[in-house]
Amino acid sequence: DAKTTQPNSMESNEEEPVHLPCNHSTISGTDYIHWYRQLPSQGPEYVIHGLTSNVNNRMASLAIAEDRKSSTLILHRATLRDAAVYYCVTWAGFGNEKLTFGTGTRLTIIP
């Protein structure tokens, strides 16, 4: 079973901020929180990842709860090109750990 829980779908208006939530209550101390997105007919692409502190990059921001049991991906100003399925994954990346994805959140942007 996937170790994260996300809403199946969300909608947002163009040019407004979007907050995509993810619950990962069983996260271990060595797991990073990753976000990927998948545009239609493409493989997933990296968005952002973090361990404990909030993170920013040119695509998005990642807000991590103090207890690390949840996180939020923030798109500051959604565009039509942000319409995609967004996956939240927790993974340490070493050892023999499986890397499993859930079903993600399908984000629709309304013009």
Added chain:
Amino acid sequence: DVKVTQSSRYLVKRTGEKVFLECVQDMDHENMFWYRQDPGLGLRLIYFSYDVKMKEKGDIPEGYSVSREKKERFSLILESASTNQTSMYLCASSFRAGRSGNTIYFGEGSWLTVV
């Protein structure tokens, strides 16, 4: 840029055929993964490998096998293709240990239709 290349974008195979899906990465990654993606089911892990000649079962290994003879190449094998293996197959790779969270890189996907 990191590149994960899947050999075939679209394939049509007949039931019972042996099918090879090839994946090559150019970043010296230790980890490689094969997923299948079906509508409403997200990405499901078939097999993964953390080193040459090493392989581990994922969540849905039945009907599949894998081969990792070289570090850069990870092959998915359908020994006898069936119609329920019609799907999109995604390959991914990453570093294994202690590299700031190990970003995962995906190929573009291989659409397999079994008729």
